[in-house]
Amino acid sequence: MFRKSLIIVFALVVVFSFSSLGLAQEYWDWNKFDAQYEKFTYEITSYTTQWDWEIGEDVPVEVKQLQTVELERLDEETTELTMAYTYHVSQEELAEQLGLMGFNMSWIMGGGEWLGEFMLLGFFASDLELEVGNSMQVFDGSRVRVVEKQTVAGVEGYLCRKTVREEDEEGNRIEILNSEWVIAPKVGWPLLVRVYRDDQVVYVMELVEYSRKD
DSSP, rough: HHHHHHHHHHHHHHHHHHHHHHOOOOOTTTOOOOOOEEEEEEEEEEEEEEETTTTTTEEEEEEEEEEEEEEEEEEEEEEEEEEEEOOOOOHHHHHHHHHHHHHHHHHHHTTTHHHHHHHHHHHHTTSSSSSSTOOOEOOOOOOOOOOOOOTTTEEEEEEEEEEHHHHTTOOEEEEEEEEEEOOOOOSOOOOOEEEETEEEEEEEEEEEEEEEOO
């Protein structure tokens, strides 16, 4: 009888252990960097238009850049931060870019398309449970949905879509896609960002290399 009771207790412990694992919740640790060493390398692509005087109309312009952020913890109070920004610039614009102090200003300006989205989602998405099918309402009226799992640069994350409902010319309710994000629970910055305007991609920030040492 005693042995049978032990078996029942053991079985219950196993069941509850697996239940706890199944109920484990994952959230995005936005803007948190607690590893001993982390390195992010992003390929950033901006899609804009520029007036062509020869043909007399706007033409599409695609600009690609690389951004590298490297963090190494030196002690409990100090982290060494290394940032690099690589892009191509014409000879005509070179003096102007250097006049803006090159990397520092360009890094800030380069995030213009996604900076607002990043801050908004960073503030709220850390409260979103990362499970496919979950969603949350944001104060600006938009909604963020966890769509599926995706792997970027060898890191598994969750694809989230931010949409807002509007009315078309006929009065029908439609959903407008604002942005797409791939975020991973223990990675402080997104793995992938796509920003849309008028159903067109205007900005992509994609992680192409990631390394970490805990």
